[in-house]
Amino acid sequence: MDIVYLFIFVLYCIFILVLLFCPKVLILDELEDVMCLEGDTVTFKCQICPSDYIGVKWYLDETLLYTNELNEIQMLPGGYHTLTFKQLARKDTGTILFAAGNKRSYASLLRRPTIIKALEDCEAIEGGGLLLSCVTSKPCHILWYKDGCLMWHSSRYFASRSGCEARLTIREVCNNDAGVYECSAGSVTTRAVVTVKGMDRIQSVYLSYAQLGNVFPCTMKFLLCRPHECHKMNCCCSSILRTENEELFQGFHCSA
Numbered sequence: 001m002d003i004v005y006l007f008i009f010v011l012y013c014i015f016i017l018v019l020l021f022c023p024k025v026l027i028l029d030e031l032e033d034v035m036c037l038e039g040d041t042v043t044f045k046c047q048i049c050p051s052d053y054i055g056v057k058w059y060l061d062e063t064l065l066y067t068n069e070l071n072e073i074q075m076l077p078g079g080y081h082t083l084t085f086k087q088l089a090r091k092d093t094g095t096i097l098f099a100a101g102n103k104r105s106y107a108s109l110l111r112r113p114t115i116i117k118a119l120e121d122c123e124a125i126e127g128g129g130l131l132l133s134c135v136t137s138k139p140c141h142i143l144w145y146k147d148g149c150l151m152w153h154s155s156r157y158f159a160s161r162s163g164c165e166a167r168l169t170i171r172e173v174c175n176n177d178a179g180v181y182e183c184s185a186g187s188v189t190t191r192a193v194v195t196v197k198g199m200d201r202i203q204s205v206y207l208s209y210a211q212l213g214n215v216f217p218c219t220m221k222f223l224l225c226r227p228h229e230c231h232k233m234n235c236c237c238s239s240i241l242r243t244e245n246e247e248l249f250q251g252f253h254c255s256a
Contacts (some may be wrong), residue, residue, distance in 0.1 A: 025053055025100045028079065028140050031107035035089050035186070037114065043084045046098045049081030058083045059097040060109070085109075113140040113185045116164070119192035124177065126198045130170040132191050134183045142166040143183040 010134055029047035036042045048056070058065040058073055065083065066074045074085040081100075083094055090111075098105040117135035124130040136142075144151040144159050151157055151168070158169045166185075178196040182189050 004025045025049070025103045027098075027100065027103050027105050031096060031098055031105045033108045033110060035112040036085075036093075038088055038090055038114050041084065041086050042088065042109070043082055044096055044098070044107060044109075045080060045082045046100075048079050048081065048100050049104070051077070053079075053100060055101065056081050057099045059099070060092070061094040073188055084210050106253050109160040111138065112187060113137050115183075115185065115188055115190045118146055119181065119183055121193045121195075124170070124173040126175065126196055128171055128173055130173050130177070130194065132168040132181055132183070132192060132194075133165055134171075135165050136185050136188075137164065140185050142167050142185040145184065147179045148182075 022091055026049045027046060028049055029045070031044050031046050031159070034044065044058075049199045054075065056075075065071050070086050070089075072082075072086065074082045074084070076082060081098065083096065083098075093109050093111050094135065095105045096109055098107075114137040115134060116137055117133075119134050120130055122130070124131075139161070142159070142161060153159065156171045158171075160167045160169070166183055168181065168183070173196055175196050175198070178194055180193055182191045
């Protein structure tokens with residue numbers, strides 16, 4: 001029993017000595033998250049007090065790091081400690097931990113998304129639909145711009161995402177939709193030029209005499225409305241139905 005008490009007393013003395021002679025560490029500047037690409041060189045920096053404290057450790061997730069040909073650990077004047085990764089590999093992502101005494105500071109080493117499939121220049125038909133899409137290396141937050149202005153959801157513009165693919169759908173394209181579109185994934189972007197082609201407003205349809213119950217051919221001409229100007233599925237487009245020498249009737253009904 002006396003041995004047990006003696007052991008406890010020794011542990012208590014050691015604890016008191018640690019408190020008295022080991023300096024209390026304060027972290028003055030915390031680590032900050034870093035975005036990177038494969039092959040980049042990135043540096044994490046932390047400042048502590050006292051500035052001459054040397055018992056610091058760096059971890060990537062749970063792996064203790066040392067200075068080698070790929071990592072460099074430095075102690076700089078002013079209490080600064082740095083960790084530098086050289087030529088980052090695909091596996092070099094995760095949580096960075098800086099430990100000094102009983103103090104901890106954390107940061108994330110994140111892979112910056114890249115554009116795998118860029119936007120492509122295209123031509124849209126007035127009144128029709130248009131789909132723009134790009135693919136990133138990983139799912140991320142996407143912003144769409146037109147001529148430098150941020151785009152928002154509306155009845156004609158709809159942005160969506162499926163996995164790594166981002167899409168912008170434009171309904172009922174009009175002339176104002178022509179311009180430069182940009183898909184932004186953080187610091188990487190892709191651009192495309194969209195042009196709008198007007199719809200032919202005059203179409204001719206040749207009807208046989210059997211369709212009209214006449215023995216002579218005729219030509220029916222439609223002055224077509226534009227789909228984005230129609231508010232109903234059925235509309236009455238201005239038209240003129242003529243034979244070779246006479247006008248038969250006007251105001252022919254059509255379905256848009």
